[in-house]
Amino acid sequence: MSELTAFRTQAKAASPALSPLLPLEVRGLRLGFGGAPVLDGLDLRLGASGCTMVMGPNGAGKSLLLKLLHGLMAPDAGSLSWNGSPPGQATVRQALVFQKPVLLRRSVIANMDFVVRARGVDPARRDHLLQEVGLAHKARQPARQLSGGEAQRLALARALLTDPEVLLLDEPTASLDPASVLVIERIVAAARDRGTRIIFVTHDIGQARRMADDVVFLHRGRVAEHSRASAFFPTPSSAAARDYLNGKIVV
Amino acid sequence: MHTFTEAFSLALALILTGGSDLYQIVGLSLQVSLGATLVACALGLPLGALVAIARFRGRNLLLIVMNALMGLPPVVVGLLVYLQLSRSGPLGFLGLLYTPTAMVIAQTILITPIIAALSRQVLEDLHGEYAEQFRSLCLRPAQVMGALLWDGRHALLTVGLAGFGRAVAEVGAVMIVGGNIDHLTRVMTTAIALETSKGDLPLALALGLVLLGLALVINGAVQALRPAAQRPVHV
Secondary structure, eight states: OOHHHHHHHHHHHHSOOOOOOOOEEEEEEEEEETTEEEEEEEEEEEOSSSEEEEEOOTTSSHHHHHHHHTTSSOOSEEEEEETTBOHHHHGGGEEEEOSSOOOOSSBHHHHHHHHHHHHTOOHHHHHHHHHHTTOGGGTTSBGGGSOHHHHHHHHHHHHHTTOOSEEEEESTTTTOOHHHHHHHHHHHHHHHHTTOEEEEEOSOHHHHHHHOSEEEEEETTEEEEEEEHHHHTTSOSSHHHHHHHTTOOOO | OHHHHHHHHHHHHHHHHTOTTHHHHHHHHHHHHHHHHHHHHHHHHHHHHHHHHOOOTTHHHHHHHHHHHTTOOHHHHHHHHHHHHSTTSTTGGGOOTTSHHHHHHHHHHHHHHHHHHHHHHHHHHHHHHHHHHHHHTTOOHHHHHHHHHHHTHHHHHHHHHHHHHHHHHOOHHHHHHHTTOTTTTOOHHHHHHHHHHHTOHHHHHHHHHHHHHHHHHHHHHHHHHHHHHHSOOOO
16 A cells, blocks of 8 residues: 555545545536637536546637636536535635646745645655655755646646545646656556546547546537547547547537 | 035045944934834735735725825825824823834834835735635635735835835935934934035935935845845745
């Protein structure tokens, strides 16, 4: 049993019994700006475990969906429920990694310590995660001097500090080189294996093939298709997903 | 021109020899204005941070008032503080009128709006960058304010400097509540005004040069602090 798994088990045993956050139920979700809907009656149900890859063309509403799931935005209409809890109440049990990592103007370790203090996390977990993401040797460096891949790894380590039940990732590997992408994927896969529910937005079809247990394909503000990865990639059922996977322009 | 050159030479001699009451006046000026700046920062920075992150009805009106108060006329502040501290005023029993404490109070009132308004702008910009991350971490407002103040510390040094510059250069408020009493409440600006009116230009010019020199030294010190503050720090 890894140190992190042991920590998770101990933490769960010590904390009062909480009902699980999953399943997620989304019904008729609508959100628009200036009268134009971005999400237009989106329905979705996600089960308790695994890695869901959210795909779709630009403007389909993927990032907005993540922010709504995380309680950072409120929908114009529709309902969203984490096993009965509204998004605002569920935020504390989730973590979101943004496409552009938001790092404090401090050292790498001070960025981690900020969350350690703010959320009352065991400091030993900080050291373990820095080791896991390969940044232990850069702990004293200013976080804003890290490369793009390192900065995203730090953001991911910081997100994992709170041992979230759900990890939301908004294109965390966009504009990273292949080596950095694989490192991020390895860390996310390890979190999934420890039981963290992953919801991962990506444009990278190869990454989706490597990571996905199931795929949600968004098109024009709705779920065009939600299926197991083993079915989605060889035989997508929607025309939009088929065109997208074939490299055609999907508007 | 001859008078200016002569006065300038005498001023330099005064500075170098430390003659007259020059250093005492400079010392009191620094004591009063640095004291006022520290108190104003203690009040104005948290206020600026609070207004930067808070959204409430009437916020825009508050911003207008805060910005308008940056231009408070020193003589008006001096007069208001005088009315409070004079023997017949509500705080007259404290016996603070014509003391350095009264001068610190007046300067604090003068520069707190400057510190609050400028820090609000700096911290609101920073908050725009951090807001979603902080909400994602479910931070309490006090934690958000603390993080913003710490991460904005370099820009806030400049804000503090602006406040100090306003305090050390003003004459109206300290003249009214301090009274420009020799060896007690005489500071650089009031001394310059007095010596100029008496025709003692060398001392007035010497004090003016010291005032300019101080501005340079303090700016230089703040600039020197920045690289140190930007080094990786484990907090």
